[in-house]
Amino acid sequence: MSFSVSVVVPIYNEEENVPLMYDALNRVLPETQRDYEIIFVDDGSTDRSLLELERIAAEDRTVKIVEFRGNFGQSAAMGAGIQYASKDVVITMDGDLQNDPTDIPMMMAKIEEGYDLVHGWRKNRQDAFINRKLPSQCANWLISKVTGFPVRDLGCTLKAVRSEVAREIELYGEMHRFIPILAAWRGAKCVEVVTNHHPRQFGVSKYGIGRVFRVVLDLITVKFLIQYMISPMRLFGTAGISCLGISGLSGLATIGMKLIGGVDMTGNPLFTLAVFSGMVSLQFFVLGMLGEMGSRIYFSNDRRPPFAVRDTVNFESEDSAKYSPSFKRAA
16 A cells, blocks of 8 residues: 655755755655645744745645644654644654655655554764763663663654554644654554664754753653553542552551550651541642543643644645634745
């Protein structure tokens, strides 16, 4: 079966790289003999990136543009591109030319083997060691240990995902790097493949070592999602029962010390521990019930996307009605 392809490329201040990225994709995609589209998501660029994209879209109807009203981040840009994609498989890649479009046919072949998601491994990564490679290696090790998902390079943007799988994943914060884990949580069949990686030719990286802390916080969220999203009470209830047990044991010990040794209960630290643990236990149970209510509301209502789109180019009205304003420009 020959799958059609939507290539999603988030763009933020990449005016020199935009035409080169388009040329590289335009050399590779026609040779695959597949129906394809290229979706550039302008994440509030302040340089001439949008003008370059509009120039290309005016000449090539396979190129589509999603223009954000502001800078909402890489995850939001990727999520928007996925929601607007209309083909069978979504390819995500960076707009800085470090990912290699020539890897696309290989990744599509893996999809045709039966995989739902193929994610790249930059085995020979062409980045600075201290502020890029070292933090990435540490983050990948930590993520793999915490989630139990075997992966070498979650930071690689180059991925191929079946569209129905991609649309089930909601991207917030730095969640785009957790796409394989979130997909596997929903039963997707994933595989990691070695991909090419090139040094950046123009511009500077928009993401540095400062994002490590955000990734750690998102990792905690992902850990919660994959284990306790369906039933938060399992987490908070377990903690509540543990605190209740501590409270009971402390209370019994306090009573025993009073009856046997005549120890004053009001001055006994075990009595304080029993009261404190009981209160904490009650709070955990309340949090669990609130979490259960929130979970049910989440699964029963439509969610709004974490981005705001100003305009779209080259999309049919039915494709963009859900996410776009009432007006649209022609390319």
